[in-house]
Amino acid sequence: MASQIPYLDVQNLTKRFGAQVLFDNISFSIAEGQKVGLVARNGTGKSTLMSVLMDKEGHESGDIIYRRDLKVGYLEQSPQFDPEESVLQACFNHEDDPEKVLKAKQILTQLHITNLEQPMGQLSGGQQKRVALANVLITEPDFLMLDEPTNHLDLEMIEWLEGYLNRGNKTIFMVTHDRFFLDKVCNTILELDDRTIYTYRGNYAYYLEKRQERMDNLRAEIQHSKNLYRRELDWMRRQPQARGHKAKYREDAFYELEKVAKQRIEDRQVRLKASTVYIGSKIFECQYVSKAFDDRGQKKVILDNFYYNFARFEKMGIVGNNGTGKSTFIKMLLGEVQPDNGKFDIGETVRFGYFSQEGLKFREDQKVIDVITEIADYIDLGGGKHMTASQFLQFFLFTPEEQHNYVYKLSGGEKRKLYLCTVLMRNPNFLVLDEPTNDLDIQTLQVLEEYLQDFAGCVIVVSHDRYFMDKVVDHLLVFKGEGEIQDFPGNYTQYREWSRMQAKDEAEQAKPAKNGNATAESDGAGTAKRDANFENKRKMSYKEKREYEQLTQEIDALTEEQKKLEEELCSGNLSVEELTEKSKRLPEIKDELDEKEMRWLELAEML
Numbered sequence: 115m116a117s118q119i120p121y122l123d124v125q126n127l128t129k130r131f132g133a134q135v136l137f138d139n140i141s142f143s144i145a146e147g148q149k150v151g152l153v154a155r156n157g158t159g160k161s162t163l164m165s166v167l168m169d170k171e172g173h174e175s176g177d178i179i180y181r182r183d184l185k186v187g188y189l190e191q192s193p194q195f196d197p198e199e200s201v202l203q204a205c206f207n208h209e210d211d212p213e214k215v216l217k218a219k220q221i222l223t224q225l226h227i228t229n230l231e232q233p234m235g236q237l238s239g240g241q242q243k244r245v246a247l248a249n250v251l252i253t254e255p256d257f258l259m260l261d262e263p264t265n266h267l268d269l270e271m272i273e274w275l276e277g278y279l280n281r282g283n284k285t286i287f288m289v290t291h292d293r294f295f296l297d298k299v300c301n302t303i304l305e306l307d308d309r310t311i312y313t314y315r316g317n318y319a320y321y322l323e324k325r326q327e328r329m330d331n332l333r334a335e336i337q338h339s340k341n342l343y344r345r346e347l348d349w350m351r352r353q354p355q356a357r358g359h360k361a362k363y364r365e366d367a368f369y370e371l372e373k374v375a376k377q378r379i380e381d382r383q384v385r386l387k388a389s390t391v392y393i394g395s396k397i398f399e400c401q402y403v404s405k406a407f408d409d410r411g412q413k414k415v416i417l418d419n420f421y422y423n424f425a426r427f428e429k430m431g432i433v434g435n436n437g438t439g440k441s442t443f444i445k446m447l448l449g450e451v452q453p454d455n456g457k458f459d460i461g462e463t464v465r466f467g468y469f470s471q472e473g474l475k476f477r478e479d480q481k482v483i484d485v486i487t488e489i490a491d492y493i494d495l496g497g498g499k500h501m502t503a504s505q506f507l508q509f510f511l512f513t514p515e516e517q518h519n520y521v522y523k524l525s526g527g528e529k530r531k532l533y534l535c536t537v538l539m540r541n542p543n544f545l546v547l548d549e550p551t552n553d554l555d556i557q558t559l560q561v562l563e564e565y566l567q568d569f570a571g572c573v574i575v576v577s578h579d580r581y582f583m584d585k586v587v588d589h590l591l592v593f594k595g596e597g598e599i600q601d602f603p604g605n606y607t608q609y610r611e612w613s614r615m616q617a618k619d620e621a622e623q624a625k626p627a628k629n630g631n632a633t634a635e636s637d638g639a640g641t642a643k644r645d646a647n648f649e650n651k652r653k654m655s656y657k658e659k660r661e662y663e664q665l666t667q668e669i670d671a672l673t674e675e676q677k678k679l680e681e682e683l684c685s686g687n688l689s690v691e692e693l694t695e696k697s698k699r700l701p702e703i704k705d706e707l708d709e710k711e712m713r714w715l716e717l718a719e720m721l
Contacts, residue, residue, distance in 0.1 A: 119181050120145045121257050121285050122167070127176030129159065129166055136162055138309040139176070144257075144302075149279070149286040151296045151318070154306035155511065156527030156555040160289045161191050163306065164261050167287075180257075187255030191262050191289075191526075193246035197235025201227060204234050205249045212689070214252060219693050220683060221248045224274050225267070226436060228697075240266030240436070251278065260288040264295050265552055268436040269578050269606075291556055293318055293581040390571045393543040396461035397424040397572055398447065403456035404597075405442065416442050417453070418597030429566070429573040431583045433606060434593030440576045441471065443593070444548055447574075464572075467542025471549045474533045478522035482512060482532060485521065489539045503539070510535055511558055527553040534562070543571035551579040580606045624669070662717040669710050676703045 120143040129136045136159030144150050154160045165171040167178055168188050180186065195204045205218050219230065225244040234242060243266045250258065258279075264272050276298045279286060290296060296303065297318035305312045305325065312328065314321040400422040406415045416439030424430070432440045445451040447458055448468055476485060486507060492500040501509070507517050510531060524532065530553045537545070545566070551559055563585040566573055577583055583590075583606040590609055592600040602609045679700055682688060688696065 118145060121148075121181050121184060122287070123177075123179040124167070125177045125179070127166070127178065128174045129162060129171075130174055131159075131162070135309050137306060137311070140306075140309075140311040142304060142311050142313060144285065144287055146285050147283045148302050149284065149300045150288070150302045150304055151300035152287070152289045152304045152306060153291075153296070153321070153556055155557050156531060156553075157516075157525040158306055160306060161261055161525075164259060164287075164289055168259060184257055185253070185255045186257045186259060187250040187253055188259045189247055189250045189261055189263055191265075192239075193242060195234040195242060195245070197233060199234055200231050201234065201237070201245055202230040205230075205245050205252065216688060216693055218248065218252045219697075221251050223683070223697055225271055244271075247275075256285065258284060258286045258288070260286065260290070262290055262553070263288060264290055264292045264578070266436075267578065269433060269580065270435050272578060272580075291551065291554060291559065292579060293556060293559075294579075296321075390543040390569070391465050391541060392463060393426065393465075393571055394461050394463040395426055397426055397428070397464060397544070398461060399423050399459040400447075401456050401459055403446065403453045403458065405439070405446065405451075405453050406597075415597035417446075417599070419456070420597070420599055422591075422601070424572065427570070427572060428589075429569075429587050430575070431587035431590045431606065432574065432576045432593065433578075433583070433590055433609075435595065438593035438595045440593050441548055443591075444468075444546055444574070444576060448546065464544050465542045467537045467540055467545045469534060469537045469545070469547045469550050471552070473530060474536065476521045476529065476532070478520065480521050481518050482521065482524070483507065483517040485532060486535060486539055489536060490541075493539060493541060506539060507535060510561055527555055527558075530554055531558050534558075538565070545569065545571065545573045547574070548576045549578070550575065551577055551582050658717055662714065665710050665714045665717070669707065669714060672703055672707050672710070676700070676707065679703065 122144040124143065125141050126139050127141070128138050152160055152163065162171060166173050168186075169178075201222065202215070202218060205222060222228070222230065222245070225248055227241060227244055227248070234245070237245065247260075247263060247267075250260070263275065267275065272292070272295065276295060279299050286299070288300070300317055301315070303314040303316070303318060303321035305314065305321070312325075314324050316324070400420060402419050402421050403417050404415075404419055405417045406413050408414070414437075432443065434440050442451060446453055447460075448466060449458075483504060486503040490503065492502050493506055495501055504514065504517060508514065512528075512531075512535075516528075521529070521532070534550065534554075550562065554562070559579075559582060563582060566575075566586045573586065575583065575587055587605055589604060590600075590602040590606065592602055592609065594600060602612070604612070679696055683693070683696060683700070
């Protein structure tokens with residue numbers, strides 16, 4: 115049987131950027147149903163390859179062949195919109211197609227874009243990226259081309275997108291640095307390394323294993339070539355007449371051998387353990403802080419009488435949906451935003467190093483090395499040892515050649531990496547990192563993870579990168595909105611597992627009440643342990659018993675209504691008017707459930 119025609123077939127593709135060759139004679143293909151992730155270092159041409167494949171940029175040689183009549187959807191890294199058009203117009207221009215408009219509203223709601231008449235010019239860059247993502251998904255293309263699809267999504271949105279992309283037999287080619295996302299979605303990894311493409315037919319975990327095997331084999335080959343090269347070099351240094359007249363083939367082989375022997379592999383065997391400035395026992399105390407903003411006439415609570423005493427050497431992650439106040443909390447800690455009530459009491463020895471989402475403006479005519487030496491010529495490693503600015507940059511994967519590049523030549527990811535180096539080079543003892551993983555390549559993320567694991571100071575990380583958080587932090591502050599903050603002792607994966615168990619336990623606890631057995635004494639999994647003084651608790655009054663029974667019925671009814679409503683919103687069968695009405699009802703149900711469940715729990719304690 116003839117093999118199926120691939121959706122995309124790339125043959126002998128070459129692209130240069132000035133004198134730099136980004137990829138040289140590369141070939142690969144993507145078949146129907148393949149979900150392919152492209153990984154590479156910053157500045158090596160990932161987004162350029164995507165642009166070339168979409169005919170946004172030219173190339174020197176090679177062929178790019180799509181299957182005939184293939185419908186391709188493309189998400190750019192930095193999409194551009196007409197600032198005057200509305201969200202709905204920007205997202206989908208076929209106003210005469212009610213089904214498409216309805217689907218647009220459903221997906222935009224999942225991405226927390228609710229004001230569909232708002233002009234695009236009023237949206238932040240992150241919101242515009244979400245509109246662009248919705249635009250691609252709505253059209254249901256045969257082949258999705260996604261450049262950094264998880265940037266500017268919160269954890270809830272990322273998990274929704276994972277589920278969406280895993281449904282059905284979708285064909286995808288994506289560039290992303292989100293390793294959890296790669297592992298969950300992709301079944302093939304392409305690595306662009308040293309201008310060549312390597313294919314790994316598995317998820318991200320499989321890629322890590324097989325890449326290590328490839329690098330081990332390459333090291334062995336280089337070492338063998340070096341040994342052989344030394345022997346052949348002695349032969350080449352003899353007088354030409356001593357070599358004989360029939361050794362031309364041996365000369366050619368020598369030069370090929372020389373290329374292999376002189377290959378360099380980025381292989382850091384040493385972890386960087388910088389000596390931080392002394393930090394005392396007092397770090398900071400968040401003393402009953404409250405903060406709220408006016409959000410289109412509504413009071414938006416960020417912190418509500420919040421208290422926290424930060425411990426020495428603590429490494430804390432902050433997670434939560436967009437708009438719950440994570441960055442505001444950071445800015446209050448740093449004194450950039452003032453609380454409405456309460457205060458942050460900072461220890462005298464604390465020296466902050468702040469990496470912000472906004473980044474840093476560099477002089478475009480400066481060299482990379484000059485940006486760092488303006489801060490310091492070396493970093494103290496302790497014990498009388500130092501690391502020069504150049505060595506420090508090399509540790510963060512700026513090669514000696516790249517260190518003498520001008521800033522204007524750097525990619526967006528390389529500029530973010532340089533900004534990170536400027537923060538670390540100041541030798542702070544308390545690092546505050548707000549979305550540090552955005553636009554950083556996987557290799558740099560691994561270096562940063564090692565650095566933070568060994569960092570002899572305090573760390574706060576705000577991030578949507580689940581893989582990164584699991585590696586770095588030892589507990590979380592979970593911002594749930596409306597001033598509610600949960601302190602969780604563990605990493606993100608542990609928190610998600612705990613959340614799932616809690617939801618399961620609550621469902622199990624609700625079963626006896628649903629069956630009328632309000633006084634069930636089962637000690638099954640998830641049931642809270644009875645207080646030792648159970649017998650001494652106040653008994654329910656008759657009125658409270660009636661209230662308890664009524665609440666049980668109301669909670670069951672609201673839960674059923676919520677489930678039915680969510681199914682209807684995802685069905686795609688609603689009219690525009692019905693979708694609008696039901697979308698308004700869903701948050702009302704959640705608020706009612708929260709209120710009634712809190713009272714139900716109070717009464718349940720008296721049973």
